[in-house]
Amino acid sequence: MTDAPPDAALRRAVRPVIAYPDDTLPRPDLALYRQARAGAIKTGEVLVPPRDAACFEVPAGQFFRITSVEGPQVGDLNLWNRDDLSERFYSGKTRALHGTHLVTGDRMWSSFPSLRPMATITEDTLGWYGFDDDGGSVHDVIGTRCDPYTGALLSGTQYHHCCHSNLTRALADHTGLGLAAAELHVHDVLNVFMCTGFTRDTGQYFMKASPVRPGDYLEFFAEIDLIGALSACPGGDCSAEHSSDTAACYPMLVEIFAPAPGALGDWASPPVNSYDRSHGRG
Numbered sequence: 001m002t003d004a005p006p007d008a009a010l011r012r013a014v015r016p017v018i019a020y021p022d023d024t025l026p027r028p029d030l031a032l033y034r035q036a037r038a039g040a041i042k043t044g045e046v047l048v049p050p051r052d053a054a055c056f057e058v059p060a061g062q063f064f065r066i067t068s069v070e071g072p073q074v075g076d077l078n079l080w081n082r083d084d085l086s087e088r089f090y091s092g093k094t095r096a097l098h099g100t101h102l103v104t105g106d107r108m109w110s111s112f113p114s115l116r117p118m119a120t121i122t123e124d125t126l127g128w129y130g131f132d133d134d135g136g137s138v139h140d141v142i143g144t145r146c147d148p149y150t151g152a153l154l155s156g157t158q159y160h161h162c163c164h165s166n167l168t169r170a171l172a173d174h175t176g177l178g179l180a181a182a183e184l185h186v187h188d189v190l191n192v193f194m195c196t197g198f199t200r201d202t203g204q205y206f207m208k209a210s211p212v213r214p215g216d217y218l219e220f221f222a223e224i225d226l227i228g229a230l231s232a233c234p235g236g237d238c239s240a241e242h243s244s245d246t247a248a249c250y251p252m253l254v255e256i257f258a259p260a261p262g263a264l265g266d267w268a269s270p271p272v273n274s275y276d277r278s279h280g281r282g
């Protein structure tokens with residue numbers, strides 16, 4: 001341990017400032033989205049098997065809903081630009097812009113150099129949860145995704161149904177890429193329905209049983225043409241452990257909804273980021 005300087009208390013008492021004030025962040029027109037959603041018709045669905053993943057496509061301007069069915073289950077969500085897999089969900093920047101857990105009206109932002117909204121959360125039946133007394137909340141962008149490498153590192157296991165592997169298989173099957181190529185496109189996730197936080201004393205990432213119940217859903221508006229992949233995590237409701245076949249696991253339902261033609265007026269997909277990419281060189 002190092003010795004604290006005489007002015008340690010003063011230094012600690014400095015007021016925090018919000019790193020990325022969001023008052024200039026472009027706001028979604030939720031009223032327009034909801035009006036369009038009211039007249040939308042269902043165009044497809046995918047049932048994600050437990051301890052496995054599935055891909056789905058959502059055209060820009062349509063909606064997708066992830067619903068808990070049969071039992072409490074958390075899901076790990078990846079998103080890609082349908083026409084360019086190198087543009088993918090950027091969990092870390094989304095966290096910097098919106099905070100540790102996403103709520104209605106927040107966006108899922110894409111990787112550099114595009115950095116634009118890929119999807120906007122339009123409905124959340126767990127919106128009532130807020131932050132609990134442990135500092136936990138739902139739908140985090142702080143976890144990564146459960147993966148076999150960390151299991152091998154910590155306990156020497158070879159487990160093949162972590163979300164990372166599930167997402168890899170699903171993307172490989174959907175795109176025709178080989179496993180090794182598909183794996184490189186899998187990225188840190190939005191933890192749908194998962195209840196997580198950091199312990200106040202040690203700052204460690206924790207999870208607790210998800211408050212999700214069958215019928216609960218999280219719904220998104222696709223801002224660009226998307227490929228999504230959802231893994232029904234082997235952790236089930238993540239009340240105890242993941243990276244094994246121990247937990248009770250349930251399927252998850254993904255449904256796609258298309259608004260009526262013209263329902264979005266002159267809405268258009270957001271353009272890619274306006275930075276000129278010269279990086280200080282001429």
Ligand SMILES: [Zn+2]
Pocket residue numbers: 076145146162163164232233234235242
């Ligand atoms: Zn998982």
